[in-house]
Amino acid sequence: MKRRDLLKALGLLGTTLTVPTLIAKNGIIRKAEAKSFNISDRTLRNAQAIVAGEINFVRPATLPTEINIFMYGGPSELAGNLSNIDEINTSSQNAYPNNLLDTVANGGQITTNGFWQNAGGAAMERMLASGDMSIYRTINRVVDDSKAHRTSIFSAQTGGLDQFAPGVGTTLAAVFRTFMPDVYDPAVAAVAPIIPFASFEGDTVLFNTGDIDDLPLTLRSVSLDSNFDNPYRRLRTYQLQSDSNCMVGGISVPCHNALDDLAERTTAATGAQFKTLGDSFVKRRELDDFFSTSLGDPNALIPIDNTDPLNPVPLVNFQGRFGDNLLAACVLALENADTRYIALSTGGLGGWDDHDNAMANNRYVSRMNQLMNNIEQALTLLANGTTNSPGRTDVIINVYGEFGRNVNLNNSLGWDHGNNMNLYTFGGTTVPGRILGNVVGTTKVIGTPGQNRLFTSPADGSVQYEPFSIASTVYKHFGVTNPEVLTKDAVEAPAGFGPIANA
Numbered sequence: 001m002k003r004r005d006l007l008k009a010l011g012l013l014g015t016t017l018t019v020p021t022l023i024a025k026n027g028i029i030r031k032a033e034a035k036s037f038n039i040s041d042r043t044l045r046n047a048q049a050i051v052a053g054e055i056n057f058v059r060p061a062t063l064p065t066e067i068n069i070f071m072y073g074g075p076s077e078l079a080g081n082l083s084n085i086d087e088i089n090t091s092s093q094n095a096y097p098n099n100l101l102d103t104v105a106n107g108g109q110i111t112t113n114g115f116w117q118n119a120g121g122a123a124m125e126r127m128l129a130s131g132d133m134s135i136y137r138t139i140n141r142v143v144d145d146s147k148a149h150r151t152s153i154f155s156a157q158t159g160g161l162d163q164f165a166p167g168v169g170t171t172l173a174a175v176f177r178t179f180m181p182d183v184y185d186p187a188v189a190a191v192a193p194i195i196p197f198a199s200f201e202g203d204t205v206l207f208n209t210g211d212i213d214d215l216p217l218t219l220r221s222v223s224l225d226s227n228f229d230n231p232y233r234r235l236r237t238y239q240l241q242s243d244s245n246c247m248v249g250g251i252s253v254p255c256h257n258a259l260d261d262l263a264e265r266t267t268a269a270t271g272a273q274f275k276t277l278g279d280s281f282v283k284r285r286e287l288d289d290f291f292s293t294s295l296g297d298p299n300a301l302i303p304i305d306n307t308d309p310l311n312p313v314p315l316v317n318f319q320g321r322f323g324d325n326l327l328a329a330c331v332l333a334l335e336n337a338d339t340r341y342i343a344l345s346t347g348g349l350g351g352w353d354d355h356d357n358a359m360a361n362n363r364y365v366s367r368m369n370q371l372m373n374n375i376e377q378a379l380t381l382l383a384n385g386t387t388n389s390p391g392r393t394d395v396i397i398n399v400y401g402e403f404g405r406n407v408n409l410n411n412s413l414g415w416d417h418g419n420n421m422n423l424y425t426f427g428g429t430t431v432p433g434r435i436l437g438n439v440v441g442t443t444k445v446i447g448t449p450g451q452n453r454l455f456t457s458p459a460d461g462s463v464q465y466e467p468f469s470i471a472s473t474v475y476k477h478f479g480v481t482n483p484e485v486l487t488k489d490a491v492e493a494p495a496g497f498g499p500i501a502n503a
Helices: 003-010 047-053 085-091 117-129 168-179 235-241 255-293 320-335 360-384 468-477 483-487
Strands: 018-025 028-036 065-071 133-139 197-199 245-248 251-254 341-345 395-401 421-427 443-448 453-458
Touching (some): 047 168, 047 483, 065 360, 065 468, 117 133, 168 197, 168 341, 320 360, 320 395, 360 395, 360 421, 395 468
Antiparallel strands (some): 018 028, 395 421, 443 453
16 A cells, blocks of 8 residues: 555544554554554654644744755854864864964954854854844754765754655645645635745755645745746746747737646646646746736845935845845845745855865855855845835844864865754844844864864753754744654654754
8 A cells, every 4th residue: 555545544644633543454454443643653754744733833923934044065163163273273183274273352263252253253243242143053963973965864954864754844834734724725815825935046855845745836935046037937938939929719819828828728627637737827827927026136126325325325235146145035035925934055155065175265264254244234134124125023044054074174174074063043033932142052072183083062061952953943933832743753863853942
């Protein structure tokens, strides 16, 4: 029997926790007496069943918007944590630069809170002082430790140990549909939301469907670029045929309209057989209309600083391809009240797989500096709003990676794989339970001096979190009061991973 058919038979795709227990005998599934069936007892659980049957949900008075920025390749923690640099340098195979061993006050690079001044540390100090940022320095993997690239497991992009589980974004979509059907279930909602989930990095595991494979198109992620171009935009295909017309019912209309009409008439005539096709054309038309009438060039929506009437200048200045994508993500959050969760990567800055020459030509330093300077611009834009829309204080930006790096500077002047990493989190000052302006977690150096097995680890007595707690924290922001049930694993983590305090 197919797994999904079995799950349906078990009632695990429904909305109740107490279901009839079913017993398999001679290949036949038959009903037995009704009894309580706890989904968390299953080794192989269905994600939508968890959403429907186990979680506790309190609808937030105001739903936030979350922008999750992912650093592919495993970023070093050092830009945000030089607190152990003297001991690291003493034990490292190769010495760190002298200016990295002293404070800014003495001409070095270590800031007041132990950031790397030129690697985004100056911007981080400003954001920390203004109460717009917190850093969690002990996101450290203990469960299923591998210190390796494994698709989205360490990153918490799927929210659980099973790399084929639904992504965080898809799980959120199922939560919304289950607990807020008046807004997010197209069968119930009066008006379907426009782009509740968006990605500015193309295909991402944040929106892997896993076992949640029946989400309507209205709740699926839309991939955008910095100009809000998207796969549903017909203009890219038809711009060379804009003058072409087709005859529909004896009337000449543009061919792309004729294709829409054909799809809708086909769907109406054949029903469910072509429903997905018909839904896709409806989605295409909605997004085309939305972007053509509501959103244009993100740069054109940047507000102007008129404090000097003789020299008005843009209020913010985003830099590079990553900056363009971050600007577009912020504009989407400000201009579109329906958007709740946005995925973004640092691809425009380069990857973080710094085995070789991490210190050469300031590659790591430059990337971190661009990252943090652009985030500072994003916070300014979110606070002030666009020329069309007011600012918001409920937009959260999270920045994290797949795993950490060790702190030994190897013979290629790079860092190999480690576990400990930082979570940088910004904005969202009015989100309940969120406290910013903190440096959380202290680290110690572990490993063998003079060898390439030198790491940081949470110090004795320090708070520490598994990376899957990042996913749990996101679920908490959107109303799940027991988010650990969404990060359970029957063998490795039967209790699940809870949210990060105050994040």
